[in-house]
Amino acid sequence: MSHSSSKKKHATLADIAASAGVTPMTVSRVVNQNGYVSAETRERVMRAISALNYRRNGLARGLKRQRTDTIGLVLGDIANPFAAELARSVREVMSARGYNLFICVSEHSAKEDIAAFDALADHRVDGIIVATRANKPGNDKLSEMIERGLPVVLIGRDFRHQSADLVAADNFKGGYDATEHLIGLGHKNIGFIGITLTSGLALRRFQGYLDAMRASGLRVNDRLIVGRTEDGEQWPGYSTEEVGYEGMKRLLALRKRPTAVFARNDFTAIGAISAIKEAGLSIPHDMAIVGYDDVPLAAHMSPPLTTVRQPTREQGQAAAEFLLRRMDADGPIPREEKIMECALIVRESTGVVAR
Amino acid sequence: MSHSSSKKKHATLADIAASAGVTPMTVSRVVNQNGYVSAETRERVMRAISALNYRRNGLARGLKRQRTDTIGLVLGDIANPFAAELARSVREVMSARGYNLFICVSEHSAKEDIAAFDALADHRVDGIIVATRANKPGNDKLSEMIERGLPVVLIGRDFRHQSADLVAADNFKGGYDATEHLIGLGHKNIGFIGITLTSGLALRRFQGYLDAMRASGLRVNDRLIVGRTEDGEQWPGYSTEEVGYEGMKRLLALRKRPTAVFARNDFTAIGAISAIKEAGLSIPHDMAIVGYDDVPLAAHMSPPLTTVRQPTREQGQAAAEFLLRRMDADGPIPREEKIMECALIVRESTGVVAR
């Protein structure tokens, strides 16, 4: 239509008002569809609005109203199907309640974690949901914002604050069940791929593995634990096929190699499977394997992957509802926590007799 | 530390100023680290800032400065590795230039497309990058915003506007090459999975398939084209393993079934492979298959998947740079376009002799 001369300023309520012969307040009422406006006036205002190509200024609006009807979601890794499903369910709930959703990605870096919090706080979102891995500087920043009154809900983040709710899957039990399943099949020498031993043992599913081994009186050899260090300041790195592939190679090279492995997630499992096949071994006969997450592809692998499914949708919904509760309340409210069950999905990669 | 009584209003510049015995302007200078402030005053202000837990108000700031140092990225499907990589590279470039990135997801729905544009425009982002599939209402909304002066760059969206740049992969050629590769291997009866025939033939890689077939004088039977309709108002649906699985089943049931297929993307290919194996057929002997995207898993499949790789990173970077150019300019500038080459990655799913 018209030439866009970007130097022309945006039309404002006042411009529309002048053009329609009313006050800005009346225009505001038309734009926001609240308050009384006669049909005739509304009509006139509407015409002016489209003639001048008006669009309301959300900054000014947010400034005045002290709310933006927007919430933020901070994800560690956007490529993860878990994160994607989380985002989807959060968005569904929030958008039904009239909130917009902005997603920020931290790439699992503490620095970016903070940058994301800052960006969202700057834009004065009404609340945020955090689904990134815990790290000290990030936790501190989070505390600061929570104490300033910003509603915050955590998903699976190992951080506790009296005024932030937590939603998580019971990954400890998931890891325990997965390992126990392997033990039940007769395996004694079971490896874990996806982490190297460090002091900060925040990875729950790994803890579950350790506990299940111990509970059955099995020895956990350090050499059976392979992968990458979890240092909170790092690149995504530790959830990839690469780690699984390399890790499995290391395990296969052991003098007394394991007969089964538990991989920290399905991607890692897929990489591991690749290495197993490359070595000419068969799954599950020579090596049984369990993954974690039940990504859509898991069922399509050959053999189909035994894995642990977390209730992703439900976590997203619960987090969204916690956040709504918090935003609706007009004072501080007590912390709530919801830990959800995982389900072991047994497929053929752990030696179930083929149908 | 302190109780968070959320009813207390946020501290403002004025509060800090009062507490430190200076004017708001001086505090502003301290906060933004510009202008002259004596070391001693700065010190005093800093103390007041942390005592009152001050945080600047980005809305007021953006309102006054007429910019937010933030850009938006609209994605159709966050779970797609392509989208994830795009987001990552865009963020890298933009954050090096001091911009924040907010991501919105449209779930491939025209309605959500518009909602995302509106949300970002409301927050007065300084520019947006759009990587969702084209649809009429979305295109109209986009035009409106572009004409209002908002810098917009498109990635792989089939929509043209004189003031919006475009970055895309040459998916036509990618599809052509993939198909030609199959033809070169001697296949004559080649299927396509991932779309059903409609009039709006916007899927370039599919066009490439058609063209390559025609160029070799091969007949394209409608029955060989399976999948889901592309109607722009729909759920992600058409990129999933499900579609590949179902589609392949349909192809296998044909009287004269194809000896090779080209799948619209790797996920679809994976589903298809699943169906092929389930039918007891071998790849590539009984059925050759090519995917698209070269997702990290493609190399780890069995057999490793032949696929077409698009320069994802490069597209994200190019888009970011186009956007920076547009935002730096202070008037309308001519449209630019960058179409990038794809690369056929030949692996074993199309019958290359195993190493």
Added chain:
DNA sequence: ACGGGGTGTGTTAACCTTAACAGGCGGTTG
């Protein structure tokens, strides 16, 4: 005739920040 409720519009005063300009002060330069 009067009180009351619904309807339509206007006025005022923030919301919080920063650009632009205006000084003042001490020291250096020609």
Added chain:
DNA sequence: CAACCGCCTGTTAAGGTTAACACACCCCGT
């Protein structure tokens, strides 16, 4: 010694919107 510059701080006036209140009008019931 006047002019000028670097440093430091303050004043003023937007930036675009809406909550709260005020008022005027009309119709209704009593």
